[in-house]
Amino acid sequence: MELDISSLHPTKLYHHLIRTIVPRPIAWVSTVSSAGVLNLAPFSFFCGVGSRPPTLLFCPANRRDGTPKDSLANTLTRQEFVVNMVPYSLTQQMQLTASELPPEDSEFELAHLETAASVVVSVPRVRLSPVSFECRLLQHLPLGDGPGGANIVIGRIVHMHIDDAVLNSDGFADPELLDLVGRLGGTLYCRIRDRFDLGERP
Ligand SMILES: Cc1cc2nc3c(=O)[nH]c(=O)nc-3n(C[C@H](O)[C@H](O)[C@H](O)COP(=O)(O)O)c2cc1C
Known part of the structure; x- marks a missing residue:
């Protein structure tokens, strides 16, 4: 199958992307609103960027009505966010925190999750x-306006x-002990239980 991106509906392209760019790690992003409400949401368009400067990025798309998701709005207001990694034991709660709550309600309460104070932010x-990962906003790159418009949020760790x-x-962290999950398409997720060692490069 060849996909002509110029004529493909963005929603269909989105489904092709999330079923082919797999598995994706999940950034569970905590932020605080200007009114002081704690917010938490998962983002699997997420990756590390580099260690000099120490950086990572996640990509909150605009909502269907074209407005920014709370995670983006809060990050732009406070200039700070925390990316938490998701172990298998917290997957149910993680999925709950993807609910679209009004900005005055906290996903921490909805999912009965405890917080711990950060050290720097x-x-x-x-x-x-x-x-x-405690992060300060380094750069916000809006790539598209309106509904579904893509944004890149780069954080300095x-x-x-x-x-x-x-x-x-x-x-160093052990993959077995971490037991992190990845996202596949739709509601499918994976655990990192089938590993192999390629050895030294020839
Ligand atoms: C595992 C998972 C990964 C997700 N990844 C993304 C993503 O990369 N970008 C995005 O815009 N929304 C993503 N979502 C949807 C957001 O989590 C959802 O829109 C959430 O309500 C945003 O919350 P907020 O308005 O508090 O920021 C994902 C949802 C799940 C369950």
Whole structure:
């Protein structure tokens, strides 16, 4: 199948993208609104960018009515956010936090999730998440106006939290202990349980 992107409806293209760019890690983004309400939402258009400067990005599309999602609005207001990684044990709660709540309601309460104070930024992290990246907004790149319009949010990582319980003997996080999930298309997710070691490059 060849897809002519210029004539493809954006919604159909979106479904092709999320079923082919797989598996995707999930950024569980905590933010705080200007009124002080805690917000939490998952974003799987997410990746690390580099270590100099320490950076990552996530991509909140505009809502169907063309307005920015709360995570983007809050990030632009406060200039800070935290990316929490999602272990298998928190997947149900993670999915709940994708609900579109009014800005005055918190997904932390909806999903009965505890917060923990961050070290550098004022936005709290998800207490049971094994890895959290505290970020300051480095750049917001709006790529498209109106409904579904894409945005790139680049954060400078200013502090990183790794739960001691997921560290192995070399001081780095162990994939087995992390047990993070990835997103496939639709409602399908995956765990990283089938691993292989390619060895040294020839
Ligand atoms: C696993 C998962 C991944 C998601 N990834 C994205 C994404 O990359 N970009 C996006 O705009 N919405 C994504 N969503 C939808 C948002 O989480 C959803 O629109 C949410 O209500 C946004 O919340 P907010 O308005 O509090 O920011 C995803 C949902 C789920 C369940």
